[in-house]
Amino acid sequence: MSRSAAGTIGVSSRSRASRYERRRARNRTELIHGLVLPVLESMTALQITKPHRSWWEQAECRGLDPSWWSESRLMWQQAVHRCIVCPVRDQCLEDAIHCGDVGVVRGASWFTYSRSGRQFLSLICEACGSRPVAFTQSTVSRHCPTCRRYRCRMR
Structure with a gap:
């Protein structure tokens, strides 16, 4: 490093990488802003990971009142x-199964107790798996309205 006339620290011409040095540097070193820097072997195995976030911070319903x-x-x-x-x-x-939730829609399921014990009902169509099931005031179907109509026509 050398000081320029203005008093700032600059990079000397010797530390700048030439084309030849850049080509040679590809395997054992990294080129950062024109400088050839050696790569430590421990750095080659370094994995960059995202900071750990809890699953509920990634949920689609985060921030909404579940009630x-x-x-x-x-x-x-x-x-x-x-x-x-x-x-x-x-x-x-x-988590809903582990916590013993009842009556709450979590994981696209409805949880209830019956004589045979705790049960959960999937609220996603069995046939297509991409739409909500048909809901009425008293029952919940296993199929979405589209698949239900299609199945009725096929009978």
């Missing part, structure tokens, strides 16, 4: 639309 869809059957379809595209749907479902 708006947990009790009202009319809101289930909107909740399931969010669940279908959610990147952490499986982790959410596992």
Whole structure:
């Protein structure tokens, strides 16, 4: 390093990499801003990872109040639309099963207790797997309205 006339620290002409040095440097060194720097062997195995985030920070419904869809059957379809595209749907479902949630739409499922024990009902169409099931006031179908109509026509 050398000082220029203005008093700032600059790079001397010797430390600048020539074309020949750049070609030679490809295998054992890295070229950063025209400077040839040696790469330590421990740095070659270095993996850059993203900071760890909890699954609920990546959920499609993060920041929303879950009470708006947990009790009202009319809101289930909107909740399931969010669940279908959610990147952490499986982790959410596992957590709901582990925590013993009841009646809450999580992981695109509805949790309930019956005489035979705790059950959960998938709210995603069995046939296509990409749309919410048909909801009525008293029952929940296993198929979305489109697949349901198609199945009725095929009978």
